[in-house]
Amino acid sequence: MHRKNSWKSWGRDTWQMIRRDLWNIRIVILVLAIYFTVAWYFLYTSCPLVLVTGFPCPGCGLSRAAFSILRGEFLQAWHLNPFIYAIVALAGAFCIRRYILHKETTSLKKWLLLLLIGMILFYIYRMIRYFPGEPPMSFYRDNLINRLLRAVGSV
Known part of the structure; x- marks a missing residue:
């Protein structure tokens, strides 16, 4: 009987934690939802660096x-950016530690830092090896800086 109540309590605590976490970041979720909606429907990309400079990030x-x-195209995902798998693994580790084990998540910061360093090093490699090439390593000429330069040049 005690075990059943502890599982029930654990599940209730977990859902309360998830709801509280989502509530605490509700503004971030709203801003990102608006940004991506505008980017996907009105702009040619959702990447701020590409929008402004034309260069990939x-x-x-x-x-x-x-x-x-999500479509099951795992090789395509790897080709686009292999770090998606590290991000999924890190997000999974965060969710398991926080919501299943109810442990601290600050120990994952070192993995996040390694992930960011790895992404930057891989970016430098891709810029040297593949830029300009096929997406995502292509240059977008219709970026904001080019638009502004054309507008100033025509005045």
């Missing part, structure tokens, strides 16, 4: 890679 290809994983 270290995270370019991650959104498309995530959607590729």
Whole structure:
């Protein structure tokens, strides 16, 4: 009987923690939802660096890679940005530690730092090896800086 109540309590505590976490980041979720909606429907990309400069960023290809994983296109996801798998693993580790084991998650910061360093190093490699090439390692000429330069030049 005690075990059943402890599982019930654990499940209730977990859902309360998830709801509290989502509530605490509700503004971030709203801003991101608005940004991505505007980007997907009105702009040619959701990447701020591409929008402004035309150059890809270290995270370019991650959104498309995530959607590729959801469609079961695992090799396509790897081709777009292999770090999507590290991000999924880190997010999974975070969720397991926080919501299943109810343990601290600050120990994952070192893995996040390693992930970011790895992404930057891989970005440098891709820029040297593949830029300009096929998406996501392509240059977008219709970026904001080019638009502004054309507008100033025509005045």
